[in-house]
Amino acid sequence: MLDQVRAAVAEITGRAADDVRRLGGGDTAAAFAVRLDNGETVFAKTAPATMSGAIEAEAASLAWLAEPGAVAVPALRGHTESWLVTEHVPEAAPSPGAAERLGRELAALHAAGAPAFGAAPPGGPADAWIGLAPMRNEPSGQQWPSFYARHRVEPYLRRAVDSGTLSAEASAVISRVCAQIDDLAGPAEPPARLHGDLWSGNVHWGTQRAWLIDPAAHGGHRETDLAMLHLFGCPHLDRVLAAYQEVSSLADGWRQRIGLHQLFPLLVHTVLFGGGYASQAVAAARSALDV
Template sequence: MGGVLIPEELLSGVSVEGVSRVHGGDIAAAFRVDTSEGPLFVKTHPRPGPDMFAREAAGLRALRRHVPGEVGVPRVVRELPSGLVLEWVEVGPVGGGDEEVLGRALAGLHRVSAPAFGAVDESLAGFVGSVPVDLTPSDSWLDFFVGRRLCPLVARAVDEGAVPARAGVLLERCLSRAEEWCGPVEPPALVHGDLWAGNRLVDVRGRHWLIDPACLWAHREVDLAMMRLFGGFGEGCFAAYGEVFPLAEGWQDRVAWYQLPPLLVHAILFGGGYGASVMAVLERYS
């Protein structure tokens, strides 16, 4: 996407003083736009999925409503099918910020609940990265996780050759114990949905910010499993979380189970060794 330009409609009426390309993840093109009223963050994609940016904006708004104030969430300045304009966050040095503050804030976020698992608003279609996911609400976390996440993602990964056909056989074996692997029943929690370290910023004042969400009502352990998948979060963060909102017994045995969806998404999008990682997890739980 080296030649991607910012669509004119995203900056209509804005007094632009400068534009520079910045790192914005693996899916969208990202820019810093300096304006007469200060810098903005702009992200766009030449071929965005239907409502892809609308879903991100909905997630940002949900987080802004419910994340404790010690942790920031960028304000949505403009939302269009072609992209988003967001509040700019001036990122500080790597390793800044108090991880315990983040852990306590996540525990507070996960205490926010809803009647059902699934979408945070009226839209039933969501995305993880650029991969579509079904957010149709369900009263059962087991039904939602298996029927709306695991099975569709494994089927797509097999169809696209990201994992071998044997993945479907292993998944069928896993499902016989899926209720056990999903853990004790808990109320739906508001989760970020894609909480790897790249979607957590620390600004120049040491404040943590959450960005690029794929929000839904889910089991809270999905966020914590994602945080452990690629690293980047200190043990102080998890310890502080546990002090505020302790995890149910056996959570360690469920971490890899809840890492399956992001591993499948990465296998679909990027290939490489992610397919082998998916197979290893399926073998473990089958």
């Protein structure tokens, strides 16, 4: 495997690799820190062969998130069909200052906008991925509630029911959310430029700021990114949110809609991993209906 890493990095960067170190973490791809013959260290990753288009989608996502200059994302050094190489960002402990900066930068990223709900990054494939799960990205002429129900929640709801992971009773609760989503979604908002998979593991803390990694970028609702930060916890989240609102106020009732926006990633986890995620998805649906 290390020889494959060296060959891929040399092809992309034009430099030989002096040292290759396997990195831990993540469940989607094999990742490596690679020191080049000029002393620079880069980050390299590969996706499973079953995830066709995943590298292309991530490269397009990184470029799209970087374009407005709002957030920190690792600079793209290049990619092939199978390998992605970016700058390597040393890890540091989360700090309140970096969290506040992340909040302000995330607000600016969302404000950069997208052509439509469901729009893929320019040059990105329609068939993209969120973690190990396929995610279809194509511009929708619908408003966010209809887009979210039809193109995010319902496909995974069907898969969870068909696989036997979700009971008919549980499915009925989530279907009620889709049926009532126009009344649950809050005020209409324009499409935001989303990271798309912004759980805490995809926030990489550097010495001065937080960096966003492993995006599943698309046009969506800005509350979705914030709900993802809540899903598995994020260091100094209260500071992130306060700083975000200093730049861009969230609509009234946004906290009550967190469960609604978590429904898609929880259904993805239900399909992929089963276990307690099905009950979490139902709890999120019930919280949305309680608004």
